[in-house]
Amino acid sequence: MPGVNKFDPRKHLSYAPPKKVLKMTDLGYAEDTGVSPVAVSHPFQLFTEEAVDLMRTEIFKKEVQEECTFGSNLAPCVLRGYAKKHAPFTYEAWNHPDTLALISHIAGVGLVPVMDYEIAHVNCQTKTESQAKEERERSQLEDEGRRGCQENRADKPIVGWHTDSYPFVCVLMMSDCEGMIGGETALRTADGQYIKVRGPAKGCAVILQGRYIAHQAMRALGTRERITAVTSFRPNDPFLRDDSELRTVRPVSDLSELYHGFAEYRLEMMGARIKREREKLAADRRDGKKFDTLAHKTFLRGAITFVEQTNGEIFQQDKVEKGIIDELNLADPEIESERVEPVQSPHVLYS
Ligand SMILES: [Fe+2]
Known part of the structure; x- marks a missing residue:
């Protein structure tokens, strides 16, 4: 059909393996805590810029914005459950056997999207250019030692401490991250410490076994928008354990579809x-x-x-109380540096 872009793995996948993949045991958890020994990956290139732009076109469709927007105490603006009906390119991209083979390879277990409704849950954080510029300038001031601008810093989480409902998530960055400050994911280790995983750049993704590891997304400053697509996965093999829950998604879903x-x-x-x-x-x-x-x-x-x-x-x-998701009552990590580069810790994945 003219005008319809079909997902083509030769054209739209642009895979480069993650530099490192951390195991559950690296975070102090038992190897069999989850459905795979893998805890989290470094950011890795997954889709081409063109593919992400096609996905973006789909999420900005009027019917997606109107019919599929939800909000909660954890995240004010999310798009859910739109892919099957309104986003054929996105739907095919996440279901294609070549995409699944790459994700499964990194995860150490054969994975499929949990269900159609969980394909490409989108988190949106947008602001004006003048707000973004102000944040960059504030951050620069703080870097120069002239502290005093303590509000709105990148060490404030955008999503509070939680575990996910489904075994694995793949978080895809859909925005240009030029000038972005913060935007990392903080993960809780078994001994109550935390590590930070640098957020992926546009077209790049991170895989996390988020059902078993408490984590929070840090606020991103200095850019006009931060849009991520979070697709949830479960093991493909029906004989493997499936601990999936609906705890965190019931309040932000069309319940009948879910x-x-x-x-x-x-x-x-x-x-x-x-x-x-x-x-x-x-x-x-x-x-x-x-x-x-x-x-x-x-x-x-x-x-x-x-x-x-x-x-x-x-x-x-x-x-089901709409928009209310229980957070975990964990202390906020003390993050000394607002910028992601120079954090000195053996646990920091990507610096
Ligand atoms: Fe999460």
């Missing part, structure tokens, strides 16, 4: 598990084996837990 996506993929997983168990029982009988009571009861216990978890996430719609 529940459809969640209920359907959880049932699909359960279907695969039941099918495999039935085949195993049938094979045992064919081979003349006795019924393995212990093994089947273990399977049933697992199935009950899985169903209970699913049921526990689906709240009646009138029990």
